[in-house]
Amino acid sequence: xxxxxxxxxxxxxxxxxxxxxxxxxxxxxxxxxxxxxxxxxxxxxxxxxxxxxxxxxxxxxxxxxxxxxxxxxxxxxxxxxxxxxxxxxxxxxxxxxxxxxxxxxxxxxxxxxxxxxxxxxxxxxxxxxxxxxxxxxxxxxxxxxxxxxxxxxxxxxxxxxxxxxxxxxxxxxxxxxxxxxxxxxxxxxxxxxxxxxxxxxxxxxxxxxxxxxxxxxxxxxxxxxxxxxxxxxxxxxxxxxxxxxxxxxxxxxxxxxxxxxxxxxxxxxxxxxxxxxxxxxxxxxxxxxxxxxxxxxxxxxxxxxxxxxxxxxxxxxxxxxxxxxxxxxxxxxxxxxxxxxxxxxxxxxxxxxxxxxxxxxxxxxxxxxxxxxxxxxxxxxxxxxxxxxxxxxxxxxxxxxxxxxxxxxxxxxxxxxxxxxxxxxxxxxxxxxxxxxxxxxxxxxxxxxxxxxxxxxxxxxxxxxxxxxxxxxxxxxxxxxxxxxxxxxxxxxxxxxxxxxxxxxxxxxxxxxxxxxxxxxxxxxxxxxxx
Amino acid sequence: xxxxxxxxxxxxxxxxxxxxxxxxxxxxxxxxxxxxxxxxxxxxxxxxxxxxxxxxxxxxxxxxxxxxxxxxxxxxxxxxxxxxxxxxxxxxxxxxxxxxxxxxxxxxxxxxxxxxxxxxxxxxxx
Numbered sequence: 001x002x003x004x005x006x007x008x009x010x011x012x013x014x015x016x017x018x019x020x021x022x023x024x025x026x027x028x029x030x031x032x033x034x035x036x037x038x039x040x041x042x043x044x045x046x047x048x049x050x051x052x053x054x055x056x057x058x059x060x061x062x063x064x065x066x067x068x069x070x071x072x073x074x075x076x077x078x079x080x081x082x083x084x085x086x087x088x089x090x091x092x093x094x095x096x097x098x099x100x101x102x103x104x105x106x107x108x109x110x111x112x113x114x115x116x117x118x119x120x121x122x123x124x125x126x127x128x129x130x131x132x133x134x135x136x137x138x139x140x141x142x143x144x145x146x147x148x149x150x151x152x153x154x155x156x157x158x159x160x161x162x163x164x165x166x167x168x169x170x171x172x173x174x175x176x177x178x179x180x181x182x183x184x185x186x187x188x189x190x191x192x193x194x195x196x197x198x199x200x201x202x203x204x205x206x207x208x209x210x211x212x213x214x215x216x217x218x219x220x221x222x223x224x225x226x227x228x229x230x231x232x233x234x235x236x237x238x239x240x241x242x243x244x245x246x247x248x249x250x251x252x253x254x255x256x257x258x259x260x261x262x263x264x265x266x267x268x269x270x271x272x273x274x275x276x277x278x279x280x281x282x283x284x285x286x287x288x289x290x291x292x293x294x295x296x297x298x299x300x301x302x303x304x305x306x307x308x309x310x311x312x313x314x315x316x317x318x319x320x321x322x323x324x325x326x327x328x329x330x331x332x333x334x335x336x337x338x339x340x341x342x343x344x345x346x347x348x349x350x351x352x353x354x355x356x357x358x359x360x361x362x363x364x365x366x367x368x369x370x371x372x373x374x375x376x377x378x379x380x381x382x383x384x385x386x387x388x389x390x391x392x393x394x395x396x397x398x399x400x401x402x403x404x405x406x407x408x409x410x411x412x413x414x415x416x417x418x419x420x421x422x423x424x425x426x427x428x429x430x431x432x433x434x435x436x437x438x439x440x441x442x443x444x445x446x447x448x449x450x451x452x453x454x455x456x457x458x459x460x461x462x463x464x465x466x467x468x469x470x471x472x473x474x475x476x477x478x479x480x481x482x483x484x485x486x487x488x489x490x491x492x493x494x495x496x497x498x499x500x501x502x503x504x505x506x507x508x509x510x511x512x513x514x515x516x517x518x519x520x521x522x523x524x525x526x527x528x529x530x531x
Numbered sequence: 532x533x534x535x536x537x538x539x540x541x542x543x544x545x546x547x548x549x550x551x552x553x554x555x556x557x558x559x560x561x562x563x564x565x566x567x568x569x570x571x572x573x574x575x576x577x578x579x580x581x582x583x584x585x586x587x588x589x590x591x592x593x594x595x596x597x598x599x600x601x602x603x604x605x606x607x608x609x610x611x612x613x614x615x616x617x618x619x620x621x622x623x624x625x626x627x628x629x630x631x632x633x634x635x636x637x638x639x640x641x642x643x644x645x646x647x648x649x650x651x652x653x654x655x656x657x
Contacts, residue, residue, distance in 0.1 A: 087541035087592055091568075099570070102594035103541050176543015176567045216546050307642030340641050341623065343593075416549040423550045427645050436642075453623055456593060529566035531549045 006264045006381075007422075008221035008388045016376035024383060029274065033369035035289075037277035039270050039382065040370035041328035042293040047366035052324075053331040054356045055132060055297065059084030059108035060343050061460045063120035066109040070124060072346060078353055082132040082333060083120070084108030085142070090177040092138050092515025095464035105460035107343070108134070112468045113508050117145040118152065127155035132163040132207070132297070137179040139166035140188045140498060141514045144505045147200065163204040163253060163297075166192050169230045170209045172406040172525070173415060174216035179515065182407050184522035188497065190237050195498035197248040205248075206234055207297065209255040215301050217419025220264055221385060224272040225392030226411070227254060228279065229402040235284055245284045249291035253330075256296055258323040259304030259316075266372055267381035269296070269327035271389055274382075298329035302339040309435040310451055313337035317355050325365035326372055332356050343454035409528030416531045468510065475508040483507045484517045491521040532656040535583045537565035537574045539602065542592035547619060551587065551648055558649045560656070571601035579611050585636075585655070590620040596629055603634045615655075619643070 004012040013020075031037060034044030043049060056073060058081065059066045070081055085108040088100035094112050095104045104110050111117055121131075126149065135142040143164040150160045168185040171178045178185065189206065196205035210227030218226065231252060238248055256272075258265040277292040286292055300320035305313040314337045324332045334355055336348035344352075360366050372378040395414075399405035406412075425431040432438045483504035490500045497518070504514050536552045538545055545567055552562045563581050565574060578586045586606075590598055599618055606614050618630055619639040627638045639648055 087543075091541055093541075099541065102597040103592060106593045107542075171543070174543075174546075176545065178543075216544075217550075307640075341621070416546070416553070419546045420550050420553040423554075423645055453625075527566045529564060531552060531564055 007219045007260050008264065008268075008385060009219070010264075010381070010384050010388060016380055018376065020376050020380035021383075024379075029383070030373060030379065036281070036292055037274040038293055039274045040373050042273070042295060042330070044369070046328065046369035047325070047360070048368070051360050051366060052329045052356075053080045053130070054078050054353060055080040055082045055331050055333050056349055056352060057082045057084055057134065057299075057333055058349065059086075060454070061105040061109060061457065062463055063109050063111065063116045067120050067122055067124070069346065069349075073349060073353060074124075074129075076350060076353060077357060080130045080132070080331070081124075082134065084134055086110045087177070089142070089511060090135060090138060092141075092179055092511055092519075094510050094512030095461060095468055097512055100461075104464055106456060110460070110464045111142065111145070112464060112510050112512070113471050114145050114148055114505050115467070115471050115508065117142075117149050121149050121153075125155070126150040126153055126162075127159035130161035130163070132165070134165050136165050136168050136171045136175075137177050137185065138511060138515065139164045139168075140192045141501050141505060141511055143192055143196070143205075144498060144502045148502065148505050157200050158202060160200050161202045161204075162200070163207050164192065165209065165255070166206045167209045167230065167255075169233060169402060169406055170212050170226070173226070173411050174212040178525045178527075180519065180522040181525045182403065184491075184518070185525070186237060186403070188518075189234065190241055191496045191498050193234070193238055193248055194241065194243060194496055197243070197251065201251075204251045204253040204295075207253045207255045208234070211255045211257045211299060211301065213415060214257050215303050216415050217422060218415045219418055220260060220268045221388035222392050222415075222418065223256065224268050224275075224385075225389045225396065226402070227256065228272065228276060228389070229393060229396050231276065232279060232283070233402050235280070239284060245280070245286045246288040246291050249280055249284070249286055250288060250293070252295075254294055254296040256298055257301035258298050258327055259301035259320055262319060262323045262326065263372070263378055263381060264385070265323045266326045267378055267385045269294075269298070270370075270378070270382040271386035273328070275386060275389060295330050296328075297331040297333060298324040298327055299333035300324075300335045302335040305335055305337065305339050306433060306436050307340040308440075310337050310340065312435055313339070314351060314355070317352060318359065321356050321359040322363065322365055325359055325363075328370060338451045341451045341453060343456075345452040345454065347452065407528070409530035412528070413530040471508055472510070480504070480507040480509045480513075484509050484513055487514065487517040488520050491518045532585070532652065533561040533563070533581065533583045534585045534587055534652070535563045535565060535574070535578050535581055536587045536589065537569055537577070538567045538589055539569055539571050539574055539598040540590060540592060540594050541568055542590060542594070543567050544591045545589070547591070548587075548589035550645065551589070551619065554645050554649050555652055558653060560652050571598055571605055574602055575605035575609060575611070578606065578614055579609055583614060585615045585617060585652070588616065588618045588620075590618065590622075593621065595620060595622055596626060596633070599630055599635055600633050617651075619648070
């Protein structure tokens, strides 16, 4: 008989039965949907009351181009946005910075000043559309720009729903858009959480991401363990800053992937919800049930997709959407079939949106809450996954805790080691990939067949640079410089930096200037290169 | 044979770079990894200081052509034009020829099987 092991290194039996659930207390461990510990999902009726939000990740070129793509997808039924920023923006560099050469508008839209943000959301009412901002090191200034645009639109603060990613710890482990050293970076995360909790009560000021760490190579159990450890680090920080856990925890959200085996992914989320609920209640003393809810964006992971025979990725996307639905996602996003090649085409993004719509409205996956509950296999796997996640959490503690593990690079090294193990299994065929290492056609799949490549327009940089020069010339420079000086001064102390950042943003200080005003005090992160 | 695996530019995705570094190390190649977000100038300096035979650039953001050009120009300007430069990452087929024309010795676009990269180094060593 063929041996089967999951990504979390759990062996799978050919048959499961009641004996696999012996000794467990269903009322305590599984419970009801919408009730603590939320194993079966955070809402009583799940998708019968409200379907998941569909939120594709979009952004490229100038704010005007991105604005047009936003409107295209909204016209086709997408109900929320997830904004991609280019690398200079993510790293706090203006479009005319020499280090931005070749990168302006490439992997997301370029934002230099509030004027760009105004253009990106022109005609999009920010009191009605919820917007995720995939921004971390620069989350505080970019979210400040977003709040400023909402204010200019006349949106009431209590109606503004935005989710800046604002998860810097995972950036040190994967994705790499860190700027400042770990400690001042964490301070900025906390400043944004605190400011938003007080002023923008419906914002979700941090989205804890296991997603990117998994994409960087870790296992399913590690993805959940590292995400929970990072969430605990932020909650602990906010409590130490003097906030009551129930004053911000209800707005903490999560961003995870589910590209692997359907039942393993589902078990991961069921176990993760249970562990998170218990952690927030038992360790941090939350009394509001909403504080204990693991609210999640569940997206596909591009690493499931292949260059070879790219149309097959559409089929993989459908399985990922099903897994996300069975896992109890609040928000869903899918990679596009051309993901391995290019910035997604409008056609590829529409197919991803249609995939989620078909899953929602045709497949029956949304008909009843947690349809896999009670399955001998899924319940047993949920229990085993919980044990694995606890083992991985203990491993993080042995590294000195999540913050220390990130500072030393021990966590980064473990993730890279897992990535290499996974690649070796792909090479050996132990992990099958159709069209790649199994069922490979006689003729190697032709590169970029049927894929419309994104034609990067090099004039985007010139457009951005010209616009930036115009803004710098037209603004009240004394006000901008005064705001930037205030920011530097306050960075030396311990006050919340959001008011100073907002002042600089509204004075049309550039993102590069705002970043530098803090860098003067904070310095730059020095990466522990371990592999 | 000594190789510098380097991440030029602003792209923070290093899974591919690290996996290739591990595979080459296991194949008996001496490997140095630069870490993230190195400028082309820093990479040129590190390649010369470490006295490597090959620089492997990993770029996933799309900025591979200008970045490779600056590394190649820098090496030549420092009299180290004999150091071979190879490029891996999300490299569209149309850019493979452009990179080769700049002087890049070999391009490994997305989807390249890991053994193919290892074999290239083993043959280069022989």
